[in-house]
Amino acid sequence: MGLITAAVSSISGSLADSWKEVIEPEDMTDSTLLVKGVPIKKGSNKRGTENIVSNGSIIHVFPNTLMLLIDGGKIVDYSAQEGYYEVNNSSSPSLFNGELSETLKDTWERFKFGGAPSQRQYVYYINTAEIKGIKFGTRQPVNYFDNFYNAELFLRAHGSYSIKITDPIKFFTEFAPKGTDRIEIKDLSEQLFNEFMDALQSAINQMSVDGVRISAITSKSRELSKYMSKTLDEDWTELRGIEVCSVGIASISYDDESKALINMRNKGAMMSDPTIREGFVQSSVAQGLQSAGSNTSGAGNAFMAMNMGMGGAGGFMNAASQANAAQMQMQAQQAAAQQQAQQAAANTWKCSCGAENTGNFCNNCGSKKPAPAGEWTCSCGTKNTGKFCGNCGAKNPNEEWTCSCGAVNKGNFCNNCGAKRS
Incomplete structure (x- = not known):
């Protein structure tokens, strides 16, 4: 037949x-x-x-x-x-x-x-067309080690994915329930869901190993599809004739403990900046003054209470401000030192005798520092590297130019016919 x-x-x-x-x-x-x-x-x-x-x-x-x-x-x-x-x-x-x-x-x-x-x-x-809009959602939070936060976090993910039967004969003989005249995606949804979520956990763990930040997962749908396809290749493609076409992450949320860890890490990162800490101290003082001024029991009593409180906390706030100022000064000094080191590195030159120098003369043989390639001195005394003087606008006399007679010259006059450089 x-x-x-x-x-x-x-x-x-x-x-x-x-x-x-x-x-x-x-x-x-x-x-x-x-x-x-x-x-x-x-x-x-x-x-x-x-x-x-x-x-x-x-x-x-x-x-x-x-x-x-x-x-x-x-x-x-x-x-x-x-x-x-x-x-x-x-x-x-x-x-x-x-x-x-x-x-x-x-x-x-x-x-x-x-x-x-x-x-x-x-x-x-x-x-054999793409079956779209299959919903998924994590029933329990999925663990995710984030290298940026250096912490084990837990997330919930919701979205949809699509599949395609790429080997219908394998699907019919190996996976489809026997003795049925009709199979809808909902008839297999529970089994597919459990296997999909296992693969999702593996894919998310692999993204963690690859260093993807937890906050970037929502923008990595295409990469996640590839991870899922690779993870499900043996179970679905090789054994059942099905492959994952796409995975769309609609939302990602964190459990309460992960939220607290992320917020603590972010706040700590912000407060490590002395300028932010000092701003926090000053804004706290300003907020206290504003609250005292609007006190319904009388501004005088409020300011008196505030002065008493400031007397107790003033020493702490003073010390905090001094520590902030010291750290800001240290950062400024480090930035200046780094800038000076960069400038020194940029000004370093090597003499023909082999010695490295930073001044205008070699500290080994006394030779003068060679002028940078293309540098010329204008008649007004300004050193330049372009075609025109940055001070008076005069043209570079060393730049080659072609006279109307055809001669190639340097300087302001043609060495063939004496015509002035235009």
Whole structure:
């Protein structure tokens, strides 16, 4: 038993009279994974004989589907090419791959059926389009070690992903529940969800190893899809013929303990800056003065209480401000020293005798520091490196120019005809 191509144009022609029935998928939606073919009798919408695909019947294959011709529970032929096919008991399997990978034929070799036609034939259609909008969400927080915070954090992730059946024969024989005429994505959602979440944990852990900051995960959907595809490759692609197409992270939230750690780390990073600490001290004093001035019990009493409080805390705030000032001064000194070191490095030059120097003369042989390449001194005394003097605007006399007579010169007059440089 096998398939032969039927001309599409003959659907309304004379050959239609010889067709016993046309088989089509029944109510296939975007979330349908597998559905049984329905025999439709010529001239009516009534179904034909159950479990028998008559010789000469026509099977209609729609876009983004793979049709399986089943005999006695085994696959005898398939087609992933859109069109009409005639069932011919005397023909060999034709194996119309369509746009699916050639590896599909390798899977066929594992599951093909070579026996004689039986009395129980079926037609199944498998959806090969991308199945989108499959929701996921972590039931428990997922651990994530963030190298930036140097802490084990916990997050919750919600979003959706999409899958595609890339090896329909493997999916049908290895994963699809047997004895069912219809499979929707919801029928497998619990099993897929559990396996997906295990893979998500592994993918997130790998992103942690690769140094991705926890706050950047939402912008790494494409990378996460690659991690997921790699993690699920053996279980889904190799064993079930399914692959993950995309993963979209809609939201990421942290548990309360992780939030506290992140906030503490961020606050600590801010308060390590002495200018921010000093601003905090001064704003606290200003806020105290403002509160005292608006006290309903009387500003005088409030200021008196504030002065008493300041007397006790003044020493601490004074010490804090002095520490802040000292650290700011130290930072300024370090910045100045770094700038001086950079300038010294930029001014260092090597003499022809091999000695390195920073002044205008070599400290070994006394040779004068050579002028930088391209440097020239204008008649006004300014040193320049460009084409014009930065002080008076005069042209560089050492720059070559071509006279109207054709001579190439340096200086302000042509050495051939004496014409002045324009």
